[in-house]
Amino acid sequence: MSLLEIEHLxxxxxxxxxxxxxxxxxxxxxxxxxxLGLVGESGCGKSISALSILRLIPPPGEIVRGKxxxxxxxxxxxxxxxxxxxxxxxxxxxxxxxxxxxNPVYTVGEQIIEAIELHQKVTRKEARQKxxxxxxxVRIPQAAARVDDYPHQFSGGMRQRVMIAMALSCEPELLIAxxxxxxxxxxxxxxxxxxxxxxxxxxxxxILLITHDLGVVAEMCDxxxxxxxxxxxxxxxxxxLFQTPKHPYTVGLLNSIPRPETERLVPIExxxxxxxxxxxxxxxxxxxxxxxxxxxxxxxxxxxKTRGHFARCVVVPSELASTVQSKxxx
Numbered sequence: 001m002s003l004l005e006i007e008h009l010x011x012x013x014x015x016x017x018x019x020x021x022x023x024x025x026x027x028x029x030x031x032x033x034x035x036l037g038l039v040g041e042s043g044c045g046k047s048i049s050a051l052s053i054l055r056l057i058p059p060p061g062e063i064v065r066g067k068x069x070x071x072x073x074x075x076x077x078x079x080x081x082x083x084x085x086x087x088x089x090x091x092x093x094x095x096x097x098x099x100x101x102x103n104p105v106y107t108v109g110e111q112i113i114e115a116i117e118l119h120q121k122v123t124r125k126e127a128r129q130k131x132x133x134x135x136x137x138v139r140i141p142q143a144a145a146r147v148d149d150y151p152h153q154f155s156g157g158m159r160q161r162v163m164i165a166m167a168l169s170c171e172p173e174l175l176i177a178x179x180x181x182x183x184x185x186x187x188x189x190x191x192x193x194x195x196x197x198x199x200x201x202x203x204x205x206x207i208l209l210i211t212h213d214l215g216v217v218a219e220m221c222d223x224x225x226x227x228x229x230x231x232x233x234x235x236x237x238x239x240x241l242f243q244t245p246k247h248p249y250t251v252g253l254l255n256s257i258p259r260p261e262t263e264r265l266v267p268i269e270x271x272x273x274x275x276x277x278x279x280x281x282x283x284x285x286x287x288x289x290x291x292x293x294x295x296x297x298x299x300x301x302x303x304x305k306t307r308g309h310f311a312r313c314v315v316v317p318s319e320l321a322s323t324v325q326s327k328x329x330x
Contacts (some may be wrong), residue, residue: 004030009066011045011052018276021049024230030174031261033204037217040227041254041272045145046210047096049102049227050176053095053208055083071173089119092167093176098159102151108135108162109147109274119170131326132239133270134165138195157188159193168199175200178210193220214257218242229272229283232302236309246311248288282313290315297300 011023023045030036038046051057053068057076066074074085087093095101103111108328112131116122122130128147135143138161151159160180177196181189197220200207217224217238223239226249233246245251252268255310256295270287273279273290279286281296288295294314 001032002029003032003071004028005067005069006053006187007067007069009049009052009063009068011048011061011063013061015060019229020275021085022054023280026227026232028225028232028235029272030206030208031222032173032206035200035220036223037221037224037226038208038210038227039212039214039217041212044227044272045230046227050093050208051177053092054087054175055080056087057159057247065258073173081098085119088115088167088172089170089176090135090172091176092161092170092172094163094167094175096160096182098156098163099151101160101163103149107150108154112147112162112166114270116169130169130252131165134169135162137168137199138162138165148257149264150277154172156184157191158238160184160188160192164192164195164199171203172204172205174208176208176210179212181211181216196220214242214253226253229278230275231283231299231312233284233312235302236311240306241308244306244309246305246309247313248290248315249284250311251289294322301309 006026006028009026010021011025013020024048028036033230038049039048052063053075055078057063063076066076070086070091077240096170102108103302112134113124113127116127117124132143132147139156140146140161144162150222151162154162165174176260180196181192184192193216196207197204209216210240211217213309224236224238225232226241226247226267228249234241234245234250242254243326245254249268255266256268260263268287274287280297281298282288282300285291285295292314300314302310302313303310
């Protein structure tokens, strides 16, 4: 059963240089109790999609089309007063950089308590106790004492745990984790992912995990959507995407993963198109090794290629499979 359904979402920024189509015609579904990974290069629209869900697009940006249906309610037309109740309480966000997201002049406890008091009818004492409980839950040592510490007194990994604690403090139904392991060393990354996986399993919480790391997707997610230049180009279960990718961009991402048996990485040649002057056809056409004249004629629809596996590509699966094989055998 779906918890979040995004239908044909388009978000633009009206700048002096022109109209930036940051997110265009995006449709996604997050089921209850499942983890959906949203993957793509930096600047492809992943974070803007997350901010659109929360209706936090800064000016001069705006949602110009589409629906964001959360638990049966379309969030797009909701007044800000009602969205304030949804944010944090029903949908929580773990932002990319915990150091810039935490206020340096307030203790971490005060910041968690503020979120609890905003959304739940509890006393100050009860809110403080709950703050300590969630800090314990995310494995902050000596949480009762550290609740009165300031952000700069925590390491990068511990600050990320604080952000997770703040997001969990009101027991949301959907957690949006935007690059939760960015700028953390490998050991700490593994700890944070293990923590998120444990919490998701215990609470049967839905998670939208935004990342550029396919290794994180393989470890954490049930489903994955691949985003390129503001558009979804492939959607499938994690197993299907890794075994039988159906878009050349996804093939490029998979072939660029470092492997012990390969001497050199296989890069995706070229650069993504600018989001102001988008090409008339497939946005990946200029970088695609299988490009055909029809690819440049019109934007391919997101079609179901096999059961539950969607791709925005006109190339037949057999041609794509041979390309994957030839790249793997080089």
